[in-house]
Amino acid sequence: xxxxxxxSTAPEAVExxxxxxxxxxxxxxxxxxxxxxxxxxxxxxxxxxxxxxxVWPEDxxxxxxxxxxxxxxxxxxxPFGAGSSLEGHVSAPHGGICVDVSRMxxxxxxxxEDGDCVVQPGARREDINAHLKGTGLFFPxxxxxxxxxxxxxxxxxxxxxxxxxxxxxxxxxxxxxxxxDGRLVxxxxxxxxxxxGFDLVHLMVGAEGTLGIxxxxxxxxxxxxxxxxxxxxxxxxxxGAVQAVTEMQMSGVPFARIEFLDEHQVRACNAYSKLGLAxxxxxxxxxxGSESGVKEQAELAQEIAAGNGGVExxxxxxxxxxxxxxxxxxxxxxAALAMRPGCVSVVADVCVPMSALAEQVQLAREQIxxxxxxAPILGHVGDGNFHVLFxxxxxxxxxxxxxxxxxxxMVDRALAAGGTCTGEHGIGMGKKSKLLKQYxxxxxxxxxxxxQSWDPxxxxxxxxxx
Amino acid sequence: xxxxxxxSTAPEAVExxxxxxxxxxxxxxxxxxxxxxxxxxxxxxxxxxxxxxxVWPEDxxxxxxxxxxxxxxxxxxxPFGAGSSLEGHVSAPHGGICVDVSRMxxxxxxxxEDGDCVVQPGARREDINAHLKGTGLFFPxxxxxxxxxxxxxxxxxxxxxxxxxxxxxxxxxxxxxxxxDGRLVxxxxxxxxxxxGFDLVHLMVGAEGTLGIxxxxxxxxxxxxxxxxxxxxxxxxxxGAVQAVTEMQMSGVPFARIEFLDEHQVRACNAYSKLGLAxxxxxxxxxxGSESGVKEQAELAQEIAAGNGGVExxxxxxxxxxxxxxxxxxxxxxAALAMRPGCVSVVADVCVPMSALAEQVQLAREQIxxxxxxAPILGHVGDGNFHVLFxxxxxxxxxxxxxxxxxxxMVDRALAAGGTCTGEHGIGMGKKSKLLKQYxxxxxxxxxxxxQSWDPxxxxxxxxxx
Numbered sequence: 051x052x053x054x055x056x057x058s059t060a061p062e063a064v065e066x067x068x069x070x071x072x073x074x075x076x077x078x079x080x081x082x083x084x085x086x087x088x089x090x091x092x093x094x095x096x097x098x099x100x101x102x103x104x105v106w107p108e109d110x111x112x113x114x115x116x117x118x119x120x121x122x123x124x125x126x127x128x129p130f131g132a133g134s135s136l137e138g139h140v141s142a143p144h145g146g147i148c149v150d151v152s153r154m155x156x157x158x159x160x161x162x163e164d165g166d167c168v169v170q171p172g173a174r175r176e177d178i179n180a181h182l183k184g185t186g187l188f189f190p191x192x193x194x195x196x197x198x199x200x201x202x203x204x205x206x207x208x209x210x211x212x213x214x215x216x217x218x219x220x221x222x223x224x225x226x227x228x229x230x231d232g233r234l235v236x237x238x239x240x241x242x243x244x245x246x247g248f249d250l251v252h253l254m255v256g257a258e259g260t261l262g263i264x265x266x267x268x269x270x271x272x273x274x275x276x277x278x279x280x281x282x283x284x285x286x287x288x289x290g291a292v293q294a295v296t297e298m299q300m301s302g303v304p305f306a307r308i309e310f311l312d313e314h315q316v317r318a319c320n321a322y323s324k325l326g327l328a329x330x331x332x333x334x335x336x337x338x339g340s341e342s343g344v345k346e347q348a349e350l351a352q353e354i355a356a357g358n359g360g361v362e363x364x365x366x367x368x369x370x371x372x373x374x375x376x377x378x379x380x381x382x383x384x385a386a387l388a389m390r391p392g393c394v395s396v397v398a399d400v401c402v403p404m405s406a407l408a409e410q411v412q413l414a415r416e417q418i419x420x421x422x423x424x425a426p427i428l429g430h431v432g433d434g435n436f437h438v439l440f441x442x443x444x445x446x447x448x449x450x451x452x453x454x455x456x457x458x459x460m461v462d463r464a465l466a467a468g469g470t471c472t473g474e475h476g477i478g479m480g481k482k483s484k485l486l487k488q489y490x491x492x493x494x495x496x497x498x499x500x501x502q503s504w505d506p507x508x509x510x511x512x513x514x515x516x
Numbered sequence: 517x518x519x520x521x522x523x524s525t526a527p528e529a530v531e532x533x534x535x536x537x538x539x540x541x542x543x544x545x546x547x548x549x550x551x552x553x554x555x556x557x558x559x560x561x562x563x564x565x566x567x568x569x570x571v572w573p574e575d576x577x578x579x580x581x582x583x584x585x586x587x588x589x590x591x592x593x594x595p596f597g598a599g600s601s602l603e604g605h606v607s608a609p610h611g612g613i614c615v616d617v618s619r620m621x622x623x624x625x626x627x628x629e630d631g632d633c634v635v636q637p638g639a640r641r642e643d644i645n646a647h648l649k650g651t652g653l654f655f656p657x658x659x660x661x662x663x664x665x666x667x668x669x670x671x672x673x674x675x676x677x678x679x680x681x682x683x684x685x686x687x688x689x690x691x692x693x694x695x696x697d698g699r700l701v702x703x704x705x706x707x708x709x710x711x712x713g714f715d716l717v718h719l720m721v722g723a724e725g726t727l728g729i730x731x732x733x734x735x736x737x738x739x740x741x742x743x744x745x746x747x748x749x750x751x752x753x754x755x756g757a758v759q760a761v762t763e764m765q766m767s768g769v770p771f772a773r774i775e776f777l778d779e780h781q782v783r784a785c786n787a788y789s790k791l792g793l794a795x796x797x798x799x800x801x802x803x804x805g806s807e808s809g810v811k812e813q814a815e816l817a818q819e820i821a822a823g824n825g826g827v828e829x830x831x832x833x834x835x836x837x838x839x840x841x842x843x844x845x846x847x848x849x850x851a852a853l854a855m856r857p858g859c860v861s862v863v864a865d866v867c868v869p870m871s872a873l874a875e876q877v878q879l880a881r882e883q884i885x886x887x888x889x890x891a892p893i894l895g896h897v898g899d900g901n902f903h904v905l906f907x908x909x910x911x912x913x914x915x916x917x918x919x920x921x922x923x924x925x926m927v928d929r930a931l932a933a934g935g936t937c938t939g940e941h942g943i944g945m946g947k948k949s950k951l952l953k954q955y956x957x958x959x960x961x962x963x964x965x966x967x968q969s970w971d972p973x974x975x976x977x978x979x980x981x982x
Contacts, residue, residue, distance in 0.1 A: 163762060164869035186766075206711040217709050219718070220686065235959050240934035241867035242899040243683050245672040245722050245942040247951050247981050248963045252685070252718040256711050273768025296629060300652075302739025303806075304770065340769075343809055401707035403630035433708040468706035476711040485713050493701050497714045499969030504962060515713050 059126060059144050067125040067147060068103045071116065078106045089128075089148045092135035092478075093195070093383075093395075101128055101142035106153050110226065110234060110265035116149055117263065117509075118232030124507045129259040131172060131198030135205055136397050137478025139258055143513040149263060151200055157181050158266070165271045166223055166240055171200025171264045178269070187271040190215035193474065194380050200264045205476040206256030210379065213299075213432035214306045214338065215272055217474070218255050225254055226266035230505035240268055253500070258476055259511040261504050275306075275338035279348050280372040281365035283355045284330040288312060288415065291331040292408035294358040295431045299404055301354070303347055307336035308432035309379055312415065315386060315426035315439075322385030323378035328362060333431075334379055335365075336372070386426050386439045393424070393441040398457045400464035401435040401473030410467065411436055414460050421452040435473035461487070477515045485515065525591060525610050533591040533613060534569045537582065544572045555594075555614045558601035558944075559661070559849075559861075567594055567608035572619050576692065576700060576731035582615055583729065583975075584698030590973045595725040597638060597664030601671055602863050603944025605724055609979040615729060617666055623647050624732070631737045632689055632706055637666025637730045644735070653737040656681035659940065660846050666730045671942040672722030676845065679765075679898035680772045680804065681738055683940070684721050691720055692732035696971035706734055719966070724942055725977040727970050741772075741804035745814050746838040747831035749821045750796040754778060754881065757797040758874035760824040761897045765870055767820070769813055773802035774898035775845055778881065781852060781892035781905075788851030789844035794828060799897075800845055801831075802838070852892050852905045859890070859907040864923045866930035867901040867939030876933065880904055880926050887918040901939035927953070943981045951981065 072079050080086070086100040107113045120127045126146025133140055142148060155172035162185055169178060176196045178189045191202060193209040201207070203225065208217030215221070224238030238244065238251035254261060285291035295308050310333055311319065317329045333355070337347040344367065352363045366372065378385070387395060402410050411427060418425045418438065429436030438460065442449035461471045461484050471484035486494060494516050501508070501516075538545050546552070552566040573579045586593045592612025599606055608614060621638035628651055635644060642662045644655045657668060659675040667673070669691065674683030681687070690704030704710070704717035720727060751757035761774050776799055777785065783795045799821070803813040810833065818829045832838065844851070853861060868876050877893060884891045884904065895902030904926065908915035927937045927950050937950035952960060960982050967974070967982075 161869065161871065163766065163871035165765070166869070206715070208709055208711075212709060216686075219709075219715065220682075229962075233958055235962065236955075237959065239867075239936045239954075240869045241901075241930075241936045241939065242870075243674055243678060243685075243867055243901060243939050244936035245674075245938045245940050246936050246947075246954055247722070247943055247960070248966060249672070249685065249718050249722050250959065250962060252715050256713070256715050273766060275768060299631070300629065300739060302741060340812055342812065346806055346808065401705075401709055403627065403632070403706045404708075405627065405629035435707075435709060464707075470705045470707045470710035470712045472711045473707065473709050474711050477713055481712075488705075488712055489702075492699060493703065493716065494713070496695075496701065496716060496970060500714060500966050503965030503969045 059124070059146065063123040063125050064102050064145060067120055067123045070119060071103065071105055071147065074115070075105050080104045089130050089133065089150065090141050092133050092138065092140050099141040099143045101148035102145045104148040104150055106150050108153050110228060113149060113228045113263050113265055114232040114234055116147065117228050117230060120147055120509050121231045121507060124509060126512050127509050128511050129200065129204070129263045131201030132174060132196065134195035134197045135201060135478060136475045137480035139205065139476060139478040139514060141479055143479065152198065160185065161240070162187065164240060166268055167271055168266060168268050169199050171198060171267060173199050175199065175202065182271065186274050188274050189269055190272050191218055191221055194383065199267050199269070203255055203264050203267055204257060204259050206474070208474045210307045210309055210430060212430060213308060214304050219252055221270045222251060222255050222267060223270050224268035225251055225264055227254060227262035228265050229262050230507065230510050234265065238268065256476065258478065258514050260501055260514055261510065277339060277341045277344040277367060278372060279337045279344045279365050279367045280375050281335040281348060281351065281363060282327060282332060282375060283335070283360045283363040284328040284332045286330060286359050286361070288331045288412055289408050290359040291333055292411055292431060294333065294355050294360060296404045296407065297354045298351060299432060301350060303350055305335060305347065305351070305432060306338040307334065309334040310429050310431040310436065311382065312427040315382055315428045318385040318389050318426060319378045319382055322388050323381055325378050334375055382428055383439065387441065390424055390441045392443060394444050396440040396442065396453050396457065397475065398438040398440065398460055399435070399472050399475040400460055400469055401433065402464050402467050402469035404434050406467035406469065407431060407434050410463055413463060414438055414456070417456045417459060421456055423449065423452055423456065433473065434469070479513060482516060525612065529589040529591050530568050530611060533586055533589045536585060537569065537571055537613065540581070541571050546570045555596050555599065555616065556607050558599050558604065558606050565607040565609045567614035568611045570614040570616055572616050574619050576694060579615060579694045579729050579731055580698040580700055582613065583694050583696060586613055586975050587697045587973060590975060592978050593975050594977050595666065595670070595729045597667030598640060598662065600661035600663045601667060601944060602941045603946035605671065605942060605944040605980060607945055609945065618664065620731070626651065627706070628653065630706060632734055633737055634732060634734050635665050637664060637733060639665050641665065641668065648737065652740050654740050655735055656738050657684055657687055660849065665733050665735070669721055669730050669733055670723060670725050672940070674940045676773045676775055676896060678896060679774060680770050685718055687736045688717060688721050688733060689736050690734035691717055691730055693720060693728035694731050695728050696973065696976050700731065704734065722942065724944065724980050726967055726980055727976065743805060743807045743810040743833060744838065745803045745810045745831050745833045746841050747801040747814060747817065747829060748793060748798060748841060749801070749826045749829040750794040750798045752796060752825050752827070754797045754878055755874050756825040757799055758877055758897060760799065760821050760826060762870045762873065763820045764817060765898060767816060769816060771801060771813065771817070771898060772804040773800065775800040776895050776897040776902065777848065778893040781848055781894045784851040784855050784892060785844045785848055788854050789847055791844055800841055848894055849905065853907065856890055856907045858909060860910050862906040862908065862919050862923065863941065864904040864906065864926055865901070865938050865941040866926055866935055867899065868930050868933050868935035870900050872933035872935065873897060873900050876929055877902055879929060880922070883922045883925060887922055889915065889918055889922065899939065900935070945980060948982060
C-alpha cells in the first residue's frame with residue numbers, strides 16, 4: 051500500500067514475533083479476525099488493513115518489551131488508542147503487531163496547585179474531566195470524539211475550544227515515550243515553559259506513532275471559568291456568518307468556542323438532536339469568564355453578529371441549554387451520516403488564514419452543489435478550520451471521483467492561500483499525497499531523516515505520514 | 517572547548533572559505549579583530565571565542581551561498597542576530613564564519629485580518645511594534661532585550677507577557693530556513709493550526725542555530741487590548757508575594773504580566789530608574805482587557821495580594837505610570853550591574869511548577885546570603901520562571917566558585933521538583949552539563965540524531981546545546 055516506505059516484513063519474522071508474544075501475553079493477545087479488523091480502521095477510511103495480532107499491554111514495561119522484540123525481528127508495530135482517528139492512522143498496511151493501550155488508562159497524578167496531571171495513554175478525555183470534577187480544573191482540548199490521550203497527542207488533536215485554550219501542542223507539557231528499540235525516555239518537564247534543547251515534546255505531538263509509543267502524558271489543566279454562556283445565531287448568508295467570526299477574532303476578546311454549521315448540517319442536527327433551529331448558516335458560540343465578563347462578551351458577539359445580518363441571537367448561561375447545544379455539535383458527524391443511510395464518510399479538513407475563510411467555504415459549497423454531492427460543511431471557524439462531510443455511497447464510483455475532485459480543489463485553494471491540508475485530523479494514510487503537495491520532497495526528506503535516526507528499522511507505524 | 521562535538525576544522529579549509537567569501541562579499545566581510553570579538557559574545561558569558569570572519573548577507577540567497585560554500589569546505593557557521601543571548605550562543609569555539617543577519621531586517625508583509633506578519637530574521641522586536649503602530653495589532657513576546665526575531669526564534673524566547681500571550685513556541689507560525697547545505701525550505705503555514713506531519717517549526721524554535729539559519733519568520737500578532745492597567749504591590753515577605761502569584765494563576769484570570777523583584781532588585785531599580793518604591797519583595801502586574809474587565813482584574817489581584825500581606829497596591833491606567841514601571845523592569849539587569857561596578861554577570865534561569873516556586877526562591881535567597889554573594893532575584897513568576905543575577909568580580913575565583921555552587925544547587929532543586937534548567941535563556945555553551953543532567957544521555961542522543969541527519973558535517977553553530 052505504501053508507495054514510499056522501504057519496509058518489508060519477512061513472514062517468518064512475524065510468525066516468530068506472534069508466537070513469542072503469545073507465550074508472554076497469553077489471552078492478552080488476539081489473533082481473531084474480527085478483533086484484528088476492528089483494530090484496523092478508525093472512523094474515516096473505508097480500507098481496512100488488519101494487523102497480524104493485537105496485544106494489550108498493561109504497563110509501560112510491557113510496551114517496551116513488545117517494542118524490543120519487534121525491533122529485533124523487524125516487525126511493524128501499530129499503536130492503537132480509541133480508534134477514533136479519521137485518516138487510517140491505525141491501519142496496518144504492512145501487517146505486524148497492533149499495540150492496544152486501552153488498558154493503560156489510569157490517571158496517575160493530579161497537581162492542583164500546578165495545574166497539571168499525569169495520565170496513561172489509554173485514558174479518555176471525558177474520563178479525565180470526570181476525574182477532575184470538583185477540583186476547579188479541567189482539560190480543555192475537545193476534538194469531539196471521546197478520544198484517548200495517547201491518540202490525541204499523536205494526531206496533534208484540537209477542536210472546539212482551541213481558539214481559547216490551544217491545541218495538544220499547547221497542552222502537552224511532558225511525555226514518557228517507548229522508543230522503537232524499547233528504551234524508555236522522558237521528554238519535557240512540568241514547568242510552564244522551557245528552553246532546554248530541541249523541543250522533542252512537540253516533535254512527538256503529531257508524529258502519529260511513527261517515532262515512539264507514548265506511555266505517559268503530562269497535561270496542562272485550566273481553571274474552570276466562573277461563568278459560562280452559550281449562544282446560537284443564524285445568518286441569512288454563509289458570508290455573513292464567516293465575516294462575523296473574522297470580526298470577533300479581530301476584537302481580541304478571548305471567545306472560548308466559535309463553531310460554524312451550514313444549513314445542511316443544521317438540518318441534520320435538528321433531525322438527529324431535536325433542536326428546532328432555523329435551517330440557515332449558524333454559529334454556535336461559548337463565552338468563559340467572570341459573570342460580568344461573559345455578559346460583556348455575549349453582548350459584543352451579538353453586536354458583531356447583528357452587524358453582519360445575524361438573526362435570533364440567543365444566549366444563555368443555563369447548563370441545560372448549553373449542554374443541548376454542544377451535545378448536538380458533538381453529534382454533528384453522526385447526525386450527518388444519519389441523513390444518508392448506508393453511506394461512507396470522507397471528512398475534509400483544511401485550515402486557512404482568516405481573510406481567506408469566507409471565500410473558501412463559499413467556493414467549497416458551490417463546488418459541492420455543482421457536483422450534486424451530499425456534504426454539509428461545519429468547522430472550528432474561529433481558527434479558520436473547516437470540514438466538509440462528504441457522504442458518498444460505497445458502491446458509487448462516480449460519487450467518489452467527484453469527492454476526490456472537490457476535496458483536491460479545496461486543498462489546492464487552502465495551500466494557495468497560505469493554509470494547510472489538515473487543521474487537526476493529521477496525515478495517516480489518507481493524506482500523504484496532500485502533505486507532499488504542501489511541503490514538497492525536501493521538507494518530507496527532513497522528516498524522514500528524523501524518522502530514520504529514531505527508528506532505523508522503520509517498525510513504528512509504517513506507511514503513515516510519508 | 518566543546519567536550520562533545522566531533523568537529524574539527526582544517527585551517528586551510530577556513531582560509532579558503534574566508535578568501536572565497538572575501539572575493540564574493542568584499543567589504544561586507546570583516547577580519548578585524550575588534551569586529552570578530554564583538555561578534556563572539558552575547559550579554560552573559562565572560563569567554564570570548566571569536567570567529568575567523570564576520571559576513572553580512574543582505575538576502576536569503578546570500579545566506580544560502582555562504583552555507584553551500586561552508587558545507588562543501590566543512591567550515592563552521594555561526595548565526596548572529598543582535599548578540600543579546602546570555603549563554604554564549606554566538607561564540608565560535610571552533611572558529612569559522614559568523615553570519616550576521618542584521619542587514620536582513622525588513623518587515624515584508626503585514627496581514628491585518630489574519631493577525632500575522634512576515635519578517636526577516638534581523639528585524640528587532642521593538643521595530644516590529646513600531647511598524648505596527650496604528651494597526652490595532654502588536655507582537656507580544658518580550659524578553660526584555662530588543663532582540664532580533666531570528667535570535668528569539670532560535671532561543672525559544674519568552675518573557676514578561678508569556679503567561680497571557682505565550683512564548684515564541686506559540687507565536688511562530690511559519691519559517692523559511694536555509695539548511696546546512698544551502699537548500700532553502702519553508703516550514704509551517706499561515707493558518708492558525710495544522711496537523712500536517714512532524715512539527716518542524718517547533719523543532720527549529722529553540723534549536724539555537726544548530727539545524728539551519730532562519731531567513732524568514734511568520735509571526736502571530738495579537739489585537740491590542742482596549743484598556744491596559746499596571747500595578748505594583750510590595751509584600752513584607754517573599755513567601756507572601758509568591759503565594760499571591762500562585763493564587764492569581766489558579767484564579768484562571770488571564771493576567772498579562774506578573775513579575776517579581778526581590779528587595780535587592782527593587783533597591784537597584786530605585787537607584788537606577790528613580791522609582792521610590794518601598795524596598796520590599798514586590799510584584800509588578802499588568803492587566804489587559806475591556807475597561808470593566810481591567811478594573812475587575814485589578815480588583816481581584818488587589819484582593820489576593822491583600823490576603824497575602826500585600827501593602828500599597830497601586831494601579832493605574834495612565835500610560836506614563838505604566839511605562840515608568842515597565843521601563844524600570846526592562847532596565848533591571850543594567851540596574852543590578854550598576855550596583856557593583858566592574859562585576860561580570862551570571863544569570864541563573866530556572867523554571868519550576870508553581871507549587872515549588874515559593875520554596876525554591878526562598879532557598880536560593882538563603883543560599884546566596886549564606887555565601888555572602890551579591891545577587892538580586894527577579895522573574896516571570898506567573899510562569900514559575902525566576903532568575904538570580906549573580907554579580908561576581910572578574911578576578912575573584914572564590915566568588916565564582918560560590919556562584920557555581922549556588923547555581924548548581926538551584927538547578928538540582930528545580931529538576932527534583934519537575935522543573936527545567938532553563939526557562940528562557942537556552943543552553944548555548946553555558947548550560948550543556950545542566951541539560952545533560954536534566955535529560956540524560958539517551959534524550960541528548962535523540963537530539964544528536966536529528967542534528968546528524970540535518971547537518972551531517974556538523975557545521976551549524978558547533979559546540980552548542982550538546
